[in-house]
Amino acid sequence: MSPAGALLAPPADHRDGGLRPGHRSAGPDRPGPASFGGFVARAAAAGRLVVQPRMGFADPERMRAGLAGTRSLAAATVGTLTIDSYTRVGDHAAARAALAEGVPLNGYPIAAHPAERTRAMLDGILGPSFPVQVRHGSSRPEAIVRALAAAGLDATEGGPVSYCLPYGRTPLAESVANWARACELLATLVPAPGVPHVESFGGCMLGQLCPPGLLVALSLLEGLFFTRHGIRSVSLSYAQQTDPVQDTEAVRALHRLAAEFLPPETDRHVVLYTYMGVFPRTEHGARRLLEDSARLAVRAGAQRLIVKTAAEAHRIPTVRENVRALKTAAASAARREQPPMAEPWPAETADSEVYREARAFVEAVLELGADLGRALRTAFARGVLDVPYCLHPDNAGRSRSFVDPGGRLRWAETGAMPVPPYLAPGGGRTPLTSDGLLAALHGVAARYDAPVTA
Template sequence: MTGYFDRFVAESRSKGSLVVQPRMGFGKVSSMENGLREVASLDIPVVGTLTIDSYTRVGDHVTPLDRLAAGEELNGYPIVSHPVATTRKMLDGLYGPAFPVQVRHGTARPIHVFQKLVEVGLDATEGGPVSYCLPYSRLPLADAVRAWSESCRLLAGETEYGHIESFGGCLLGQLCPPSLLVAMTVLEGLFFRAHGLRHMSLSYAQGTHPAQDRGALRALRALAEEYLGDVTWHVVLYTYMGLFPRTPSGATALIQESARLARDSGCERMIVKTVSEAWQIPSVAENVSALRLAAAAASGLAEPSTALEGEYFDETLSEAQEIVEAVLNLDSDIGTALIEAFRLGLLDIPYCLHPDNLAAVTCVIDDRGALAWGSTGKVPLSSTVQHCGSDRLASDQLYDMLNHVAQRYDSNEYKWGLVQPS
């Protein structure tokens, strides 16, 4: 029995503090231990991370040890490949009530990762049957749903306080209407609950417009209270997941704005990117610096809500609830409902190339700089939804939208505070 993760976040929230967390992962045990130790030593509320390597994500548990034996580095920690005793020894003296650790993995078939994290004594992880299948793999969605059903039951059965974070509020990381992100993370929360988990977090990725993001986060909280009121949950914000600013000043400004967004919208936890995100895998020092930067930006009083935020809240809440209800009406089994929803196009992720995704919807950046539906395809939304584009976009239009945030923050005007984001 641990339950450190939920208790730590709740206690930090009660003190008015935002919990910050890196996405850090290293293959060598010594490097991973050093990274965790540096993060744990910070004088701010922080959660440690074991981010898993790309080989483990696709089920290859042999190559990681071969590469490490050859003196090479990995882009994450191969928790399945390393012996249980080795990982336990690494965590000894670090993991505990004052420093919870979450396993972040990115695999569509997570059973081996879940088994190992339980064996080493951890109980917090993340992902989801949709959010870790469609964007990151070619595994059929039906297979991912079965794999996640088994894995969630394992975590629920082997741990008393097993915690799982839906990645549904991130999906491809950019160019996705907020209402779809909110609906997806709520639906994955319902999937987790159906398979025995009672401790979870619900994600949302920072978008292109602060007022829209604040409204969407309010909508996420409102729907979580309605649909997941009988479980323990909190909201986690991700610093912008798309193409990151290339200048240190632009990246710094974006990280600071994401931290203020987390503070102003009452998020309990935040996944922090680093200033070097656009050009390299961040070092331990860069992760530590980013965590300090985010914590400092999140200090102080929250900014009051605005009328525009209220408009976005109403819009996102209405659309997300329509999507959630349409999916739930398909089948009493949430896993079956998710599979059927994608087959029918009731759930459809813009620009996602997975074979089980119809890709009939598009998302655009409107003249206010906010994310909007270009085409809604077969997503079950009322006729009042505003469309801001066509079914097809030219390659230069898509390129400009993908670079919108990076270019805005890298501009001289923004760097020197001459203009503020809309």
């Protein structure tokens, strides 16, 4: 391991303190210039989509190179420290052993590196013009929160439901308690004028085949959970799915529900993820999908985009591949044909099917009690919330989804959830077969990998 002094020299700051021409400073009820949410707000006010990679390397020098490459782009970018799997599950001894033995890790082990080393890695890069978010999704995030705060960072992501259910076996009650403590800890550890920021991963459950109404509701509920545990700046997520019209409805529904349910003083924005399911295997397919996600973000009114690369279907992408993907997304966003639709939304999108479903889920959970953490646990125990194809023991497992002939994600079975299953024209139910499920899982990749015809 190279000493801190051998790390890359600080890059020249080309961003003029983050307030480029056309930007306005945050108002009195908004985060200050050094905050993650404040940076996104200023970019949105200037009509710029913030683009962000999913990037994490164990070696501080390589991690610094990735951040420097992201920061150097002539675009509105924020940095990412994606955390390794050992740290996510709390096996810090294994992370330290891997570092000592030179064993490759799939992310940055922030709790295994001394805080001084992480601070040195960030020195000259982190600042008002380039905030950095720690991405992990751990159901046991306390050590990560302590480490990121000690390193001078204040933005992270995850949630009590959104990484507990699909990706592990931690009991939901334990994850809810862990996340309540983590939010309160983050709010305490970040000194003023910093504004702690937490992003819900709720809009990305399982990556694919979860109908948007439930994704939107889970993201909104997690954002509300964060605010009730001391967080004043949140972002709500949604992952691109199978139909651009339905996706547009989902992003706009998320905006509307946030305005209706989050405390009015909360700083908030919406982040869109480039498709999280089975990714195209060809370079042209991956590029087309990324370009479409950037156009969707602009059209629907998302303020930040998490990108994927052409290498995603094969391996962990390099710094160069991440930077290339960011350039592609930024260029696609800049080529928009018209500005994003402003609030209030037109009637045809304001009361969309996605909005009505999402609101039914949110209201059903809030009716279960004032303690939102307990209400979430009860909702899953009763099947009021039920993620399709999720095998976690605390998930009821009675819901099923499918992609209809028009490309929209629909409910085939809803169990005890407060929404009906979809009835095809004529009133019939759509049967779900194993072949149909397999085709749906690979449908987006196949569509984008197909040869482009003139």
